[in-house]
């Protein structure tokens with residue numbers, strides 16, 4: 070924090086948070102650049118694309134690196150951002166328990182040597198509607214015999230199932246386990262591989278790729294004679310921006326690894 074003299078005396082002026090966007094030319098990266106540039110308390114100090122080095126980002130004023138790249142690159146990027154002394158906010162998908170564990174170990178190792186801890190926030194989805202849909206699905210799962218997840222995205226998406234659908238299925242599976250629920254009922258013998266989708270922790274997950282879509286998910290829950298459908302729709306990538314900016318503003322206050330935007334909301 071810096072101070073400045075005014076007619077009212079000395080008043081505190083909070084310095085803008087310097088942000089570097091990794092994957093800046095992509096669909097999400099370019100939207101994040103616009104959102105950061107439009108925020109008074111943030112300053113876009115670097116646009117990082119494939120092949121660019123992140124080692125010098127602190128020297129140009131970056132304190133937070135935001136990564137929206139590709140699953141194949143993201144883990145290396147996060148380790149490099151940490152080694153460069155930056156906090157990291159990450160929306161890129163492709164995480165496993167193992168890769169999350171490596172990031173957790175790395176940030177904790179660095180923080181043991183620092184007075185101000187570095188933070189990493191990794192969230193499969195920064196849209197409020199999706200975060201709430203995941204939470205509601207986990208709350209509802211224990212009450213239903215059947216549960217399936219359908220994710221629907223634009224056809225340029227590189228991965229399937231979506232990171233959001235994987236997280237949703239794992240939350241549902243955890244809630245069912247905690248409630249002592251067994252397998253979902255399913256007597257179907259598939260005639261063609263994949264006809265019943267992927268199975269994530271016992272929950273079927275289906276991926277639709279369709280021109281015109283952005284990012285959507287339906288969680289279908291069924292009991293004899295009744296169904297609950299929970300649906301989230303991101304019609305525009307601006308839907309992810311309030312969550313991304315919240316994480317950028319909060320990450321320095323959360324040393325270590327935080328997984329999921331829900332951890333930063335008062336749900």
Ligand SMILES: NC(=O)C1=CN([C@@H]2O[C@H](COP(=O)(O)OP(=O)(O)OC[C@H]3O[C@@H](n4cnc5c(N)ncnc54)[C@H](OP(=O)(O)O)[C@@H]3O)[C@@H](O)[C@H]2O)C=CC1
Nearest residue numbers: 092094095096097118119137138142160161162193194195
């Ligand atoms: N958590 C959330 O809320 C959301 C997450 N996502 C996730 O974000 C990721 C990106 O999605 P999207 O923006 O649609 O993808 P895009 O393909 O539009 O953008 C990815 C960008 O990353 C660049 N890139 C690739 N490798 C590197 C690297 N090593 N260093 C720097 N830049 C690199 C690509 O460059 P080039 O084309 O030159 O290779 C491209 O510009 C996906 O994993 C997606 O699932 C998406 C929406 C919301």
Ligand SMILES: O=C(O)C1=N[C@H](C(=O)O)C[C@H](O)C1
Nearest residue numbers: 162193194226231232233284
């Ligand atoms: O690639 C996308 O577009 C999205 N990716 C994330 C995911 O895989 O869950 C988040 C959102 O669904 C959009």
